[in-house]
Amino acid sequence: MPIDAVNDFVIRFANVNGSGSASANLLFARSILRMGVPIAPRNIFPSNIQGLPTWYEVRVSEAGFLGARGGADIMVAMNPQTFAQDLASIEPGGYLFYDSTRPIAQLLTRDDIEVLGMPLTEICAAEYSDPRQRQLYKNIVYVGALAALLDIELSAIEALIGERFKGKDKLIAANLRALNIGHDDAKSRFQCPLGVRVRRSEAVGDRILAEGNFAAGLGAVYGGATVCAWYPITPSTSLAEAFESNCARYRVDPTTKKKNYAIVQAEDEIAAIGVAVGAGWNGARAFTTTSGPGISLMQEFFGLSYFAEIPVVVFDVQRGGPSTGMPTRTQQSDLLAAAFASHGDTKHVLLIPDGPGETFEFAASAFDFAERLQTLVFVMLDLDIGMNSHLTAPFRWDDTRAYDRGKVLNGQELETVRDFGRYNDGDGDGIPYRTLPGAHPTLGAYFTRGTSRDRFARYTEEASPYVDNMERLLRKFETARGLLPRPVLKPAAKRTGVGVLHYGSTAPAMDEAQALLARDGLRVDTLRIRAFPLAPEVAEFVRDHERVFVVEQNRDAQMRTLLTTDLGIAPAQLTSILHFSGMPITARFIVQEIASRLRRPASAQTLERVS
Amino acid sequence: MTYLGKPKFHHPSIAVNELGFTRRDYEGSMSTLCAGCGHDAISAAIIHACFELSLPPHRIAKLSGIGCSSKTPTYMLGQSHGFNSVHGRMPSVLTGANLANRDLIYLGVSGDGDTASIGLGQFAHSMRRGVNMVYIVENNGVYGLTKGQFSATADRGSKSKKGSDAPDQPIDLVGMAIGLGAGFVARSFSGDKAQLVPLIKGAFEHKGAAFIDVISPCVTFNNHVGSTKSFDYVREHNIAVNALDVITGREPIEVDYSEGGSQPVTMHDGSTIVLRKLGADHNCRDRSQALATLERARIAGEIATGLIYIDDEANELHEVLGTIDRPLNELSELELCPGSKALEAINASLR
Numbered sequence: 001m002p003i004d005a006v007n008d009f010v011i012r013f014a015n016v017n018g019s020g021s022a023s024a025n026l027l028f029a030r031s032i033l034r035m036g037v038p039i040a041p042r043n044i045f046p047s048n049i050q051g052l053p054t055w056y057e058v059r060v061s062e063a064g065f066l067g068a069r070g071g072a073d074i075m076v077a078m079n080p081q082t083f084a085q086d087l088a089s090i091e092p093g094g095y096l097f098y099d100s101t102r103p104i105a106q107l108l109t110r111d112d113i114e115v116l117g118m119p120l121t122e123i124c125a126a127e128y129s130d131p132r133q134r135q136l137y138k139n140i141v142y143v144g145a146l147a148a149l150l151d152i153e154l155s156a157i158e159a160l161i162g163e164r165f166k167g168k169d170k171l172i173a174a175n176l177r178a179l180n181i182g183h184d185d186a187k188s189r190f191q192c193p194l195g196v197r198v199r200r201s202e203a204v205g206d207r208i209l210a211e212g213n214f215a216a217g218l219g220a221v222y223g224g225a226t227v228c229a230w231y232p233i234t235p236s237t238s239l240a241e242a243f244e245s246n247c248a249r250y251r252v253d254p255t256t257k258k259k260n261y262a263i264v265q266a267e268d269e270i271a272a273i274g275v276a277v278g279a280g281w282n283g284a285r286a287f288t289t290t291s292g293p294g295i296s297l298m299q300e301f302f303g304l305s306y307f308a309e310i311p312v313v314v315f316d317v318q319r320g321g322p323s324t325g326m327p328t329r330t331q332q333s334d335l336l337a338a339a340f341a342s343h344g345d346t347k348h349v350l351l352i353p354d355g356p357g358e359t360f361e362f363a364a365s366a367f368d369f370a371e372r373l374q375t376l377v378f379v380m381l382d383l384d385i386g387m388n389s390h391l392t393a394p395f396r397w398d399d400t401r402a403y404d405r406g407k408v409l410n411g412q413e414l415e416t417v418r419d420f421g422r423y424n425d426g427d428g429d430g431i432p433y434r435t436l437p438g439a440h441p442t443l444g445a446y447f448t449r450g451t452s453r454d455r456f457a458r459y460t461e462e463a464s465p466y467v468d469n470m471e472r473l474l475r476k477f478e479t480a481r482g483l484l485p486r487p488v489l490k491p492a493a494k495r496t497g498v499g500v501l502h503y504g505s506t507a508p509a510m511d512e513a514q515a516l517l518a519r520d521g522l523r524v525d526t527l528r529i530r531a532f533p534l535a536p537e538v539a540e541f542v543r544d545h546e547r548v549f550v551v552e553q554n555r556d557a558q559m560r561t562l563l564t565t566d567l568g569i570a571p572a573q574l575t576s577i578l579h580f581s582g583m584p585i586t587a588r589f590i591v592q593e594i595a596s597r598l599r600r601p602a603s604a605q606t607l608e609r610v611s
Numbered sequence: 612m613t614y615l616g617k618p619k620f621h622h623p624s625i626a627v628n629e630l631g632f633t634r635r636d637y638e639g640s641m642s643t644l645c646a647g648c649g650h651d652a653i654s655a656a657i658i659h660a661c662f663e664l665s666l667p668p669h670r671i672a673k674l675s676g677i678g679c680s681s682k683t684p685t686y687m688l689g690q691s692h693g694f695n696s697v698h699g700r701m702p703s704v705l706t707g708a709n710l711a712n713r714d715l716i717y718l719g720v721s722g723d724g725d726t727a728s729i730g731l732g733q734f735a736h737s738m739r740r741g742v743n744m745v746y747i748v749e750n751n752g753v754y755g756l757t758k759g760q761f762s763a764t765a766d767r768g769s770k771s772k773k774g775s776d777a778p779d780q781p782i783d784l785v786g787m788a789i790g791l792g793a794g795f796v797a798r799s800f801s802g803d804k805a806q807l808v809p810l811i812k813g814a815f816e817h818k819g820a821a822f823i824d825v826i827s828p829c830v831t832f833n834n835h836v837g838s839t840k841s842f843d844y845v846r847e848h849n850i851a852v853n854a855l856d857v858i859t860g861r862e863p864i865e866v867d868y869s870e871g872g873s874q875p876v877t878m879h880d881g882s883t884i885v886l887r888k889l890g891a892d893h894n895c896r897d898r899s900q901a902l903a904t905l906e907r908a909r910i911a912g913e914i915a916t917g918l919i920y921i922d923d924e925a926n927e928l929h930e931v932l933g934t935i936d937r938p939l940n941e942l943s944e945l946e947l948c949p950g951s952k953a954l955e956a957i958n959a960s961l962r
Contacts, residue, residue: 033962208961218957224947226939227710229703250949258935260942262710267736271703274696274733278707281694282672282715283940286707300697394958397951403944436940437672437692437708438715445669447685449695459685 002114003073003093004195007037007062007203011146012072014079014086018050021078024139025056026389027160028146032060033209033391034156036201040066040508041209042388042584047234047327053082062203066391067509068384068584073196074150076142078120084109095194097146099138116190118145123185127178137178144182151193153200154183208394212385215356216315217242218395219363220287221250224403225313227286229264229275231294234327235383236317239289240265269294273301273314280305280312281448283408283436285367287313292321292334295341302376303342304450306473309423309432311370311377311406314338315363318382320582329582330383332504333554338378339532339562345470349480350378350532354507355385357392358530362485364397371406373480374431382553384505384584407433414443422446422457423469430476477533484531487538490514492523498598499545501538501574503529503559505584506551512587513594520591522598524549532562539567542574549594551577553585617641629665637662639689643682649801649827649842650680650749654687656804657718657747660811661688664857666716672708673718676701676730679756680722680749680827688718699730702737702746706928709742712938713929716815717744724754727763727782734784738791738820743927745814746822748784749801751829752777752840759832770837785919786905788822789898794925795821796901798916800845801828806916809884812857813918818879819927826914845914852893852904852917856885876923886918895921 003009015021022043029041040059046052059069071091077083077098084106090096092112098104100117107115120141124134147154158176165171186192216239220228230240240263247261266272272288279286290298295316305312318334320326338350351366353359362379370377407427409417414435420443423432435444446457454465490511502510507528514526527541542548542563550560557576563569577593579585617640625633637658642651661671668690675681677698684693696704705719726734726748737746752765761769764784765777788796795817799807807825814821826845828834834841839848874886874896886895893915894900901920908915 206958206962208958210961222948222954224942224944226942226947227707229707246949250953251947253935256935257933259933260935260939260946262929262932262934262939264706264710264740266703267732270700271706271733271736274700274703275707275710277696278674278694278704278709279711279939280707281704282708282711284707284711286711301700304697395954397948397954399951401944435692436712438670438712441667441669442690445690445692447693447695450697451695 001093002095002195003091005073006197006199007060007201009073009196010057010059010069010071011074011076012086012089013056013076014082015054015056016079016081017046017048017052017054019139020136021054021139022056024143025058027157027164028143029058030160030209031147031152031156032058032198033204034160035153035198036204037062037198038064038066038203038207038391039209040068040391042068042384044583045328053079060198062201064203065508065512065515065587067512068586070586070588076146078142095196097142097149114194116149118142118185118189123181127181137174140175140178141182144179145186147179148183148186148192149190149194151197151199154179204391206394207391209389209391210356211238211387211389212353212356212359212381213239213317213387214242215360215395216289216363216379216381216386217244218246219360220313220367221246222360222397223285223364223367225285225287225367226261227276227279227284228261228288229266229272229279229286230289231266231269231272233269233291233294235319235387236289236291236294236315239315239317239386269297270301273298273312276312277301277305277310280310280370285313285371287315289315289317291317291319292325292337293323295334295337299342302348303344303346305376306342306346306348307344308448308450309374309434310448311374313366313370313377313379315379315381317386318380326582328383330505330584331553331580331582332380332382332506333558333580335380335554335558336561338380347477347533348376348378349373349484350380351485352380352503352530352532353385354504354528355390355392357395359385360395368404369480369483372404372431372483373476374406374434375476380504382505407431409433409435409439409444411440414440420444421455423453423455423472425472425475428475429479430472430474431479481533481535484533484535486535487530487541488528489537489541490526490528492525493518494523496523496525497546498522498524498549499541499547500524500526500549500551500594501529501541501559501563502526502551506553509585509587509590510551513590516587516591517594520595522595524594529559532566534562534566538563539569542567542569547575547598548573549575549577549597551585551590553579555580628662630667632662632665632668634658634662636690637668637688639684639686642686644679645831647830648679649751649829650683651686652801652804653747653749653807653825653827654683656807656811658687659804659808660815663808664812664815666815670714671716671718673720674701674705674708675720676722676725678722678725678754680720681725683749684718684720699725699728700733701725702730702733702742705744706737706740706742709744709928710934711940713743713934714938717742719744719746721746721748723748723750723752723762723764727784731763731782735787735791738788738793738822741792741794741819741925741927741931743819743929744821745811746820747811748822748824749827750784750824750840751827751833752838753829753833755829755832766839769839770835772832772835783905783909784822784824786902788820789901789920792820792925793822793920794819794922795918796920797822797918798824798826798914800826800849800914800916802842802846803849803916806851806854809855809857810918813855813884816857816878816880816882816884817921817923819925848912848914850908850913850915852888852915852919853895854887855918856887858883858885876921878923895919898922
């Protein structure tokens with residue numbers, strides 16, 4: 001039976017990297033959004049510039065389930081290299097759309113799908129003489145064909161083409177022509193529309209489609225960052241680029257053309273964090289952006305920032321590790337490396353947003369936390385959040401919001417303070433007062449160092465000032481616990497003894513899994529952790545549930561380790577659900593893992609680990 | 612406990628500079644280096660230069676890495692903020708500090724291990740970026756705090772205290788700095804205060820990356836016969852290519868420099884340095900001749916000192932980046948935040 005589904009399906013495009021398919025696929029995705037139907041597009045791409053297989057997937061969900069789902073209801077198979085694999089991944093009853101210019105033997109292997117062959121190469125060869133045009137417009141031709149097959153309004157696509165090529169009428173006309181060629185050919189060749197199709201809706205509302213890296217770069221602009229030092233690395237590069245492009249737009253004096261920001265592409269990650277630390281020491285809001293290998297390289301500076309108490313923000317767009325790992329795949333596997341970065345006793349603040357909307361907010365507030373707490377603050381993104389577009393509530397900014405520059409004594413204040421001591425805990429919150437170079441001709445100068453010192457910043461190797469200082473840093477960590485974003489509770493419809501803890505990009509899949517489990521009569525409360533140190537509500541949540549699952553995207557249950565060390569929760573109270581293949585976690589996976597455990601007695605599962 | 616404060620009293624007739632400060636006001640706490648260490652003489656020269664230039668101490672930021680040399684910022688400029696960072700990374704930290712506030716005067720102090728080994732990359736990139744700073748390497752050819760291993764500037768064949776020969780080619784930081792585009796590059800000797808103080812003053816007056824390699828014998832681990840960084844060896848092989856006088860714009864020029872071989876250079880702030888050529892055939896405003904001087908000296912087994920190269924037109928990092936004239940760390944949300952209206956337009960473009 002062919003799948004019959006309106007506004008609820010997954011379509012996957014199999015392309016060759018560098019063939020120009022990305023903009024055609026985005027055009028397709030946005031046209032559905034323009035029809036008011038929520039989408040979740042995802043790129044699955046290789047570490048390569050040209051030639052290797054790449055996939056683009058659009059999940060269409062009127063119900064608003066926007067995590068990865070798995071499987072494909074429609075496969076647009078444009079890459080002969082992966083044809084067999086693509087064919088196998090189609091759901092029973094699904095559809096295969098392919099270029100039928102040349103016969104393909106593998107088609108015979110499936111008899112439970114509907115096959116839609118269109119001779120795209122032949123059509124384009126007849127229409128275009130230039131080889132580059134044949135390739136580029138082939139992508140638009142299949143978008144036109146899909147519009148016919150899926151009942152997508154041509155006017156929505158035409159409007160997007162008009163916006164994209166505004167002022168370039170020739171390009172608009174050429175694209176519209178290719179679109180119509182595909183549309184008309186599909187209408188004459190196939191029974192349109194298919195059982196899987198799109199219908200205009202009002203489910204999108206005012207939401208926007210944005211990448212997390214864009215949101216973070218923009219959030220850093222709104223949060224007042226003035227110094228950015230970075231080193232190119234997938235998947236964080238586009239974050240620095242988003243900061244740069246938004247600065248170029250909003251931070252350049254219109255008359256003098258001078259910039260109120262400085263960006264340095266450093267020689268390596270160590271220099272990048274060094275520049276950021278130097279700028280933070282001197283009172284600028286500074287950040288670096290990197291991924292796992294960069295986090296490894298920056299460790300010594302993280303320890304300096306912690307111990308010398310220098311504000312700085314670090315964006316970690318996590319990818320598959322360890323070592324070079326999987327540069328173009330997603331994971332949540334830097335949690336421990338960030339939380340306890342550097343040698344010696346250290347603990348750092350982590351902010352963990354669930355998608356671009358929260359990323360914008362956390363990126364801006366990270367600078368407030370860093371200056372308030374005088375320490376480094378990690379913003380933990382991952383490739384799925386950072387490099388994929390997500391439907392999210394519009395970015396918001398309160399124009400009355402002032403930056404929290406923390407405890408900085410200026411020249412005037414220094415004259416009223418008696419016995420300034422850089423590392424004195426006058427307020428009892430573990431946070432001392434600092435001064436900036438040049439503040440006063442005779443007062444407030446001190447020497448910053450990574451070595452041990454007394455409360456007046458004087459070098460010492462004596463035991464008691466060292467212990468005094470290390471204990472104050474613990475007090476400061478407790479102050480951080482009270483300041484950071486609280487976890488978000490999503491209770492089940494009725495009281496339940498089962499709780500699920502999760503964080504970051506797991507959120508959309510977890511929300512869907514919660515609904516799917518409820519449909520099967522399995523009620524779970526969920527709590528989304530948004531920061532480290534962990535809020536007291538997390539401990540209460542664990543205490544209030546008989547059974548607690550921790551869902552995360554790494555092999556070693558890193559959040560579970562944080563839960564046990566930071567809150568003293570017994571490991572036996574927490575059952576891990578772990579997904580670390582590098583592909584985004586799906587609701588299907590979570591449902592299967594949780595349901596299978598809930599339907600068996602807990603005693604049979606004590607030694608079990610799930611991958 | 613290694614912090615030792617210095618008593619602040621001084622002789623009532625001690626000289627004061629234009630700001631009313633005495634030389635003592637530029638001192639720091641008591642040095643904890645070995646008695647006779649060349650580094651202490653360099654600290655004294657820096658203090659002397661800052662006093663004579665009447666630099667406001669609180670407008671100087673002093674930064675260093677790790678090692679004996681990197682400890683010395685504690686022993687000078689007690690009214691200045693200081694930052695003893697991590698090994699080999701002073702250049703990046705100083706770059707960041709400079710980006711945050713372009714109005715301060717930046718002094719980076721490093722050693723040959725800190726700069727030529729672990730920090731060679733950061734040294735190179737700070738030079739090519741033209742960070743506005745004075746970068747001083749206190750070069751003794753050994754690791755002192757870990758007790759006498761060779762550093763990357765040790766000359767091939769130079770003997771360690773335990774008798775072994777340095778096996779590898781030495782790194783010439785002066786040649787590298789010139790090649791990488793630093794605008795003021797000098798070499799001097801900790802035992803030659805008359806040469807060193809004017810070079811430090813000239814470096815402070817220079818806009819952009821100013822680099823001084825100061826040979827600074829380690830009295831404990833590298834001052835024996837067979838070492839090419841000992842006091843005796845450096846004195847015997849030191850060939851000064853020129854001598855320098857620094858005349859700040861605030862002082863009238865009274866000296867007549869018309870005699871043969873003198874070369875006045877006007878600095879960006881209006882002050883003048885006058886170079887008096889000594890015997891060597893050296894033109895420090897020509898990059899290829901400067902490099903040739905170094906090579907000739909190397910072949911002859913001599914150490915060329917003095918101002919090796921100067922390019923007073925070089926751009927500094929802020930000019931390259933096009934940043935505003937005000938320090939970035941002074942800007943508030945009024946200047947930095949685009950506001951909700953701009954955000955509405957961004958939201959609209961994402962639908």
